[in-house]
Each structure stands twice: as structure tokens, then as C-alpha cells.
Amino acid sequence: MKTKLFFTFLLLASLVYHGISQTYIWGGPGDKNSEFNGGINDWTVVAVKPNANALWVWEADGKADKGGYWNNRNAIKSPSVSNGAMVFDSDFYDNAGIQGNQGKGIAPGSQTGELISPVFSCVGRTSVWLKFNQYYRNWKSTPKFSVSIDGGTTWITPITLNGDIKLNFGTTENSQILYDISNYAAGHANVRIKFIWEGEYYFWIIDDVAIIDTPAGDPKIMGTWYPPMHYGIAQNMANRDSMYFIMDVNNTGGKALTGIEGKITLYNENLQKVFYTETKTFDLEINDTFRVFFDSYMAPANLDTGLYVALYEIKTDQAATTNGKSFIQYFRIYPNLFDRTEGGKNIYKTRFRNTDSSLDGGVSFQGSGTAGPIYDAYNINYYKMGDWVESLNYKISAVSTTLSVTMGTTGDLISYPATIRVFELADTLDNLLWNFDFLDGIGLDGKESKQLTYAGYGSKQIENVAKYANVDVEITDLDENGYLDLKPNKKYFIAALWEKGTRYYHAYDNTNGSGNKRFFYYFNNLYQTVSYIYVSNDQRFYVLGADYGAWVMDLNLEVKVVPGAIEDQLLPANTVTLLENPVRNVLSVDLDFENSIDHATMIIHDLNGSVIDMRNAYNVKESTETFQIGNFPAGEYIFTIFTKDKLLSKKFVVIK
Numbered sequence: 001m002k003t004k005l006f007f008t009f010l011l012l013a014s015l016v017y018h019g020i021s022q023t024y025i026w027g028g029p030g031d032k033n034s035e036f037n038g039g040i041n042d043w044t045v046v047a048v049k050p051n052a053n054a055l056w057v058w059e060a061d062g063k064a065d066k067g068g069y070w071n072n073r074n075a076i077k078s079p080s081v082s083n084g085a086m087v088f089d090s091d092f093y094d095n096a097g098i099q100g101n102q103g104k105g106i107a108p109g110s111q112t113g114e115l116i117s118p119v120f121s122c123v124g125r126t127s128v129w130l131k132f133n134q135y136y137r138n139w140k141s142t143p144k145f146s147v148s149i150d151g152g153t154t155w156i157t158p159i160t161l162n163g164d165i166k167l168n169f170g171t172t173e174n175s176q177i178l179y180d181i182s183n184y185a186a187g188h189a190n191v192r193i194k195f196i197w198e199g200e201y202y203f204w205i206i207d208d209v210a211i212i213d214t215p216a217g218d219p220k221i222m223g224t225w226y227p228p229m230h231y232g233i234a235q236n237m238a239n240r241d242s243m244y245f246i247m248d249v250n251n252t253g254g255k256a257l258t259g260i261e262g263k264i265t266l267y268n269e270n271l272q273k274v275f276y277t278e279t280k281t282f283d284l285e286i287n288d289t290f291r292v293f294f295d296s297y298m299a300p301a302n303l304d305t306g307l308y309v310a311l312y313e314i315k316t317d318q319a320a321t322t323n324g325k326s327f328i329q330y331f332r333i334y335p336n337l338f339d340r341t342e343g344g345k346n347i348y349k350t351r352f353r354n355t356d357s358s359l360d361g362g363v364s365f366q367g368s369g370t371a372g373p374i375y376d377a378y379n380i381n382y383y384k385m386g387d388w389v390e391s392l393n394y395k396i397s398a399v400s401t402t403l404s405v406t407m408g409t410t411g412d413l414i415s416y417p418a419t420i421r422v423f424e425l426a427d428t429l430d431n432l433l434w435n436f437d438f439l440d441g442i443g444l445d446g447k448e449s450k451q452l453t454y455a456g457y458g459s460k461q462i463e464n465v466a467k468y469a470n471v472d473v474e475i476t477d478l479d480e481n482g483y484l485d486l487k488p489n490k491k492y493f494i495a496a497l498w499e500k501g502t503r504y505y506h507a508y509d510n511t512n513g514s515g516n517k518r519f520f521y522y523f524n525n526l527y528q529t530v531s532y533i534y535v536s537n538d539q540r541f542y543v544l545g546a547d548y549g550a551w552v553m554d555l556n557l558e559v560k561v562v563p564g565a566i567e568d569q570l571l572p573a574n575t576v577t578l579l580e581n582p583v584r585n586v587l588s589v590d591l592d593f594e595n596s597i598d599h600a601t602m603i604i605h606d607l608n609g610s611v612i613d614m615r616n617a618y619n620v621k622e623s624t625e626t627f628q629i630g631n632f633p634a635g636e637y638i639f640t641i642f643t644k645d646k647l648l649s650k651k652f653v654v655i656k
Contacts (some may be wrong), residue, residue: 025128027210028119033118034210034539035080036089042118043086047111051093053560054111056197056417064203067091077174078133078207085207088113088197090141109200110140116194119151120211125216128185129254130193131178131320133207136162137170141199147181153191158196160295176321177575178218178252185211216314218253219260219284220324224312226528227266229384229431230330231550232353234557235305235388235615245294247327248313251284253320258283261315269307271629305333330356350557351402352383354530354550355509359468361549362406362505376536378421378442378495379506381553382529384431387616388488389601389642392565392612398422400472401458401494402554404507413464416504418473418496420458422484426451426489433529438541442495447539452493468507472556478612483558494555495534507552508544559611561603561640571648576641582653585630589639601642606635629654 027034036058036103043058062075062085069091076085093107103109122128122237136143137323144158159179165171185191193211197204199431225246244262251257259281266276278294286630312327334350388396407414421444440448443454458473465471477484477612486492496506508531531544531551544550579588587604595618604613604627630639634656640649 003050005481009077009198022214023195025122025125025211025213027208028129028212029079031210033550035083035208037080037083039084040086044116046114046116047107048113051107051109051111051511054087054088054093054107054113056088056113056115056195058084059205059617060084062205062207063087064089064205066097067093067202068095068097068101069202074173076133076135076205076207077172080208082326083334086115087206088115088123088204090197090200090204091202094200111197111200113196113197115191115196115206116152117192117209119192121189122185122187122191122211123189124187125213126182126186126563127254128182128191128207129178129215130179130181131176131212131215132209134162134175134177135171135173135203135205136165136175137166138162138167139199139201140167141197141201141204143204144195144196144198145179148183148192148194149190150318152192152194155182155194155212160405167341174322176221176323178215178320178399191417195443201246212253215320216253216318217251217255217257217284217286218323219251219257219314219316221312222248222250222289222324224248224310224327224329226329226331227308227310228426229382229528230352230354230530231330231356232334232351232554234334234350234352235303237350237352238496245310245312247292247294247314247508249282249290249292249314250289251286254286255318256283256285257316257318257444259316260284261317262294263313264294265310265311265313267309268304269309271309275303275308303333305352307332308583309543337356343545343653350454350559352555352557354381354554355552358509359404359507360509361550362507373498373502376445376500376582377498378534379498379551379553380495380534380541381431381491381534381551381555382491382493382532383493383555385486385488386536388614389599389616390488391601391642391647392562392567393642393647394559394561394603394638395485395561396488396606397485397558398456398475398555399483399558400474400556401496402470402556403550404468404470404552406467406507407504412467414467414504415461415463415465416502417499418458418460418462418471419499420473420475421454421495421497422456422475423449423452423493423495424506425488425493426453427490429491431491436541439541440541442534445536454478455492470552470554478551486557492555493532494553496551496553500536508548508554509550542622559603559614561605561609561611561638563609566647568642569646571641571643571646573648575649576639578650578652579624579641582655583629584655585628587627587629587652589625589627591620591623591625593621597643599644603640603642604629605638605640607638612637 039058047054062081064087067089090111093111094105095101096105143161146155148155193409195206225244225489227243247262262280264278267274280292282290284290308331311330351451401420440451441449442453443449456477457474458475460473462471476482476483529543533542575593577590600617602615603611605611630652634654636653638649638651
């Protein structure tokens with residue numbers, strides 16, 4: 001279901017791990033118990049009833065490959081993997097190594113298994129840290145560890161690990177854990193630790209367990225800002241969208257760090273071009289988090305169409321682990337091209353997306369199960385329009401939304417009523433909606449709204465479509481025109497209304513192209529939100545949480561020239577020169593204004609008014625603009641440039 005993007009550069013993004021001197025209290029290189037050299041050695045394994053067969057086992061190759069869903073993964077990448085590692089293979093225990101054979105293994109269902117260390121002493125130690133290598137994959141499991149100071153008679157409340165690993169994803173093969181257990185173990189003579197598996201699917205592999213003194217500092221990227229406001233933006237809408245780069249880094253190690261290098265690099269899909277790079281240097285005290293604001297604001301108008309890769313990195317000569325040193329996010333700039341045909345004519349249609357092309361699941365808020373939600377709920381996406389010149393001579397209209405819902409199993413065909421509402425947001429709201437009032441109304445529920453104006457709607461009965469199928473629901477304004485004209489730089493909410501008792505869950509996407517991170521950032525009260533919920537029960541908005549991501553609900557736009565609407569003055573004829581006419585592949589246009597203009601919009605359209613290409617120019621007096629027209633059908637077209645109060649058109653011919 002989930003489409004994953006893999007790039008060779010990911011290997012390059014891994015940071016080199018420099019050997020750092022450690023003071024070992026117990027274990028370390030060459031210790032058979034630390035490395036599980038040749039077997040379990042002095043460790044103990046326990047399976048908690050009723051699944052007494054679910055035990056940690058030693059595997060010589062460091063793999064948990066007996067289960068049906070291992071799927072040719074690599075072994076754990078620990079320093080001593082060559083002499084074996086300990087494995088809890090929940091996958092195998094449930095299905096006996098056969099996909100689709102759930103519940104028929106030797107220990108089916110939820111299991112609890114413990115891996116208990118031999119006794120070691122921390123007498124005379126004031127700083128005690130647990131360090132180990134792991135490889136973990138999650139379904140419905142909770143990996144934990146616990147500490148005993150009386151040789152295993154009693155244990156502290158278990159501490160949960162890997163809480164950031166979402167359902168059906170996992171750590172890297174070389175994941176390292178560093179955890180301060182000084183408050184429990186320091187100064188005690190009969191210390192033991194144990195690793196606890198609880199739940200079902202998939203596996204946990206552990207190797208190179210050691211107890212060390214105060215480790216080096218260990219900076220980790222805790223979260224990053226998603227560069228543009230939306231995952232996918234049409235090129236002509238992206239020109240003034242936000243492009244900020246922000247990263248939070250936390251020092252999880254035992255010592256303060258100075259001179260940490262934080263870096264952002266923006267690549268195109270094949271990594272052949274760097275569009276932007278910047279480095280910041282900062283310091284971190286123990287347990288502190290530093291928010292790195294990179295200096296530059298980058299306008300997406302500078303970007304060609306295609307997929308982009310934003311790589312965040314941190315580097316330091318002294319780091320206790322390799323974990324969390326890089327983070328990758330993706331976004332798309334869509335082309336300004338014909339997208340559909342109606343009545344034999346090509347119609348220019350573009351889109352916004354808050355998700356990628358693959359769908360993760362669905363949610364029914366305020367209740368679920370066979371009855372569906374117990375309150376009306378609006379699932380909302382936020383969209384900000386592009387910075388085009390406003391003119392009576394053309395219009396940009398919302399014509400439809402593409403949404404997706406889910407219910408039942410993948411093969412089911414579903415039918416459901418789709419009800420869409422469109423709201424225009426007040427100009428008093430900033431572009432990032434940081435001043436949004438969550439207690440405000442929606443304007444259709446009897447509660448006045450100071451932020452939203454009801455502007456348009458759509459309604460359609462969907463019949464017999466596949467789960468997660470994308471379906472278009474047409475949008476009209478309140479005068480039933482069959483479209484909703486939009487305004488430049490305006491902000492809009494597209495809302496899908498799911499009425500009380502409708503058991504159809506709106507599909508959402510929670511991951512980016514790498515398969516395990518959500519798009520939009522929320523950390524320490526810094527919001528970057530594009531998806532909301534409005535529940536009729538308490539008449540307030542909620543942010544769609546980190547577990548979900550963004551609703552699959554595209555906004556589809558149409559651009560049309562309005563025949564005979566010219567009321568602006570004409571620019572001088574020599575403002576625009578078509579360098580070649582007729583033309584086959586590339587239209588080159590020389591612009592020469594009498595005085596520099598701060599903002600202009602250029603449009604190419606056919607004789608019927610259907611817009612084929614559109615872009616903006618800023619702070620221009622003289623320039624040459626090029627347009628790729630090789631895919632245009634042969635025929636006559638018009639190039640028009642609009643400023644705030646003037647325009648000029650030139651006709652050209654495409655030949656084949």
C-alpha cells in the first residue's frame with residue numbers, strides 16, 4: 001500500500017561514526033556476555049504465561065528471519081554481529097513463518113518475553129548508563145527495559161523504548177540506545193537489567209549490551225519544519241508559499257557539546273542539483289534542546305517542477321551514537337500543464353496536495369465501530385493561494401476536491417455520501433495560522449465565526465469504489481455557478497463533513513517518501529498545521545495529531561481567461577517581444593518595461609481562453625522568459641502579461 005522512495009544518496013547521508021573512548025562498568029568489546037558471543041552465555045530468558053514458548057533466542061546471523069513477514073531484511077548492524085545476537089521473533093511465534101497464517105504459530109497472539117542479564121556491580125559509580133545496539137520493527141508491541149538492584153528479586157517500573165516508531169515501521173539496522181540509569185543503579189552491588197518484549201509483531205534484535213560511565217554528548221534531530229506549506233503545489237501557486245527551514249536538536253548524552261554543525265541541503269530528485277544549502281553552528285548543554293532557525297527564506301518560484309529532497313544533518317567530532325544525525329523530507333512542485341479534457345477541449349487544471357500519493361488509513365472521530373462517529377465532524381485541509389496579479393481578464397476557480405475514504409478490507413467496494421464545504425479565512429489570520437482561534441465556530445452550526453466565511457460547497461453520492469480510491473467531488477459557489485472563484489493570497493479551508501453515524505473514515509497519510517516520518521511539524525508548541533478537525537459536539541477545532549498526518553483531500557483549480565473583459569490600460573507594444581514565431585518547442589519572450597515593475601503575471605492560453613501555463617515575475621525591468629511548449633498541440637495561442645493595472649497580449653503559432 002505504501003509507496004516508498006529510495007535514493008542512493010541515503011547511504012551518503014549516514015554520518016561516519018568516530019570511535020569514542022568509553023569507560024566500561026560492565027561488558028564492552030571482547031566480553032562474551034556483552035556481545036552474546038556464541039550464545040546466551042550467562043543471561044536468562046523467561047516467557048510469561050500463557051505463551052510459554054515465546055522466548056528470546058540466540059541467532060548466529062543476527063536476523064529474525066523465521067517469521068512470515070521478515071521479507072529479506074538485513075541483519076542487525078552491530079559491532080559484534082559476526083558472533084551472534086539475541087532475537088525476539090514475535091512474527092514467527094504467531095504465524096510459524098507463513099504469511100497469512102496468523103494465530104497458528106507456537107505462541108500466537110500477544111507475547112511477553114524477558115531477557116535478563118547476569119549480576120554486575122556499580123559500587124563506587126555515580127554515573128551509570130545503559131548502552132546497546134538494536135533493530136526493531138513495530139506492529140502492536142511495546143519494547144521495554146527494567147533495572148534491579150537486588151539481583152533480580154524486585155524491579156523498577158519498566159521504561160518504554162522506541163515510542164516514536166509508528167505502526168508497521170521500524171528502526172534502522174544500526175540503531176543505538178543510550179539511557180541514563182544512574183538514579184537506579186549508581187552505587188549498588190547487585191544490579192541486573194532486563195529487556196522486555198510485550199505485544200505482537202514483528203521483532204526486536206539486541207546486541208553489544210554494555211554499562212558505561214558518563215558517555216560523550218549525543219545530539220539528535222528531534223523534529224524539522226516541513227519546508228513548504230503543502231506537500232504538493234502547482235508551480236504557479238508556489239511562488240509565495242513559505243519555504244523556511246527549522247530543526248530541533250537535543251543533547252541526549254552525558255556531556256555538554258560545543259561547535260555542533262547543523263546543515264540543511266535542498267536537492268532535486270536525482271541529487272544532481274543543489275538549490276539551497278546553509279550551515280549553522282551551536283552549542284548544547286546536557287538534555288537541552290536547541291531550535292536551529294536557518295537564516296534564509298527561499299521562494300519556491302525558483303524551483304522547477306519535480307520531486308525535491310530536503311536533507312537535515314548534524315555533525316560533531318564527539319557523539320556517543322550514530323542515531324538521529326540526519327532527517328529527510330520530500331515535497332513536489334507540479335507542472336502547469338493540461339490535466340483533463342472536457343467537451344473535446346483541453347482544460348488547464350492544477351492542484352494542491354497535503355499528502356503524497358499513497359494512503360495510510362482512516363479515522364472516525366468521537367466514536368467508531370459499526371455505528372461510526374457519534375457527532376458530526378468536519379475534516380479540514382488548509383490551502384493558501386498563489387500571488388497572482390488580480391485582474392478582471394482571467395480567473396482562478398476551485399472546481400473540485402479529490403478525496404479518499406476507507407472502510408473494511410482492501411478488496412471491499414464502498415459507497416458513501418461525500419459532502420464538501422469551502423470556507424474563506426479572514427485576512428487577520430497569518431499565513432501559518434499561528435493566531436488561529438480554535439474555539440471559534442464554523443459558521444454553519446449556529447455559532448458565529450469571526451475567522452471563516454462560508455463560500456462554496458460540493459455534494460456527491462459515491463457508488464462502489466475501492467477502499468482508498470481517489471474520487472472527485474465538484475465544487476460550486478453559493479450562486480450555483482459550478483465553480484468557486486478564488487482570490488490571490490487568500491487562505492481557504494476545504495472541509496469534508498461526515499455526519500453522525502456514517503461509518504466511512506476519511507483517508508489520511510502519515511508518512512513521507514522514506515516511509516516512516518510525518519510531513520508536518522509539531523513540537524514544543526511550534527505548529528505547522530494543514531489539517532484540522534471540527535467536532536459539532538463542542539463546536540471547536542482540533543489539530544490533526546502526529547499519529548495521523550494530513551487528510552487526503554486535494555484542491556483542484558482551473559484557470560480561464562475571460563473573453564472581452566479588458567478594462568485595464570494596455571502596455572506599450574514593445575514591452576513584449578516574441579523572439580521566434582512560429583515556434584516548435586521553446587517560446588522565448590523578451591520583456592522590456594519603461595520602469596521596473598514589482599509584480600507581473602504571465603499567462604499562455606488558447607483561443608478558447610483555456611490557460612496552459614502561468615507564472616509570476618518580480619522586480620523586473622528587462623528579462624527573457626522561456627516556456628516549454630513542445631507538448632502543445634499545433635495551433636494558435638496567446639501570450640498575455642498582466643501588471644496591477646495594465647496588460648499586453650501577443651499571438652503566436654505552434655507548429656509540428
